[in-house]
Amino acid sequence: DTGVSQDPRHKITKRGQNVTFRCDPISEHNRLYWYRQTLGQGPEFLTYFQNEAQLEKSRLLSDRFSAERPKGSFSTLEIQRTEQGDSAMYLCASSPQNPSNRIGGARGGSEQYFGPGTRLTVT
């Protein structure tokens, strides 16, 4: 399987605990994204990396959240002092920097391929 993988698939934790999620992107993709999806809503952007550089962060990403991509390959998302409001599906996606066969090149962005997600439940 050469798609995006995420680990763990499910995580149940008690309020106040720290949790860490891992994402392995498609190997030739240099862009990696994190999103959060709550029940009945579309995904919300959290942050993205180009190679190892974190280039954009949403204001949803409070000080308790931190993401890394140390070698430009896999990424981790850590939530410290979890709260019940952190309960959600955390989705990772990856994309190539320069999509091929695209009229106008990459001006309109690249399609993002999503992993299966990590469902976090904070009790």
Add this chain to the structure above:
Amino acid sequence: AQKITQTQPGMFVQEKEAVTLDCTYDTSDPSYGLFWYKQPSSGEMIFLIYQGSYDQQNATEGRYSLNFQKARKSANLVISASQLGDSAMYFCAMGRRALTFGSGTRLQVQP
């Protein structure tokens, strides 16, 4: 800021018929992409189709086509010859890197 609006919370369609899922957007960026994703009950987000803001022709991918009307800021998804396996949530999204998603439309295909 970017905004995506999907006004149809739920849609029903008969198997083998075509269905259009509506999407309107708002942005001040001159260059952007429009995307449609499918999310079955299993939860994974599946990329369906892409339309660039500079593209002159509407995008097509198999049974999926995107009706792009730039002046009206709409990017409707048309699914032809619906199949039972098309039953899922469908999300419209836009952006260049950070994608903004709509609230989704739940499509149910009836036999």
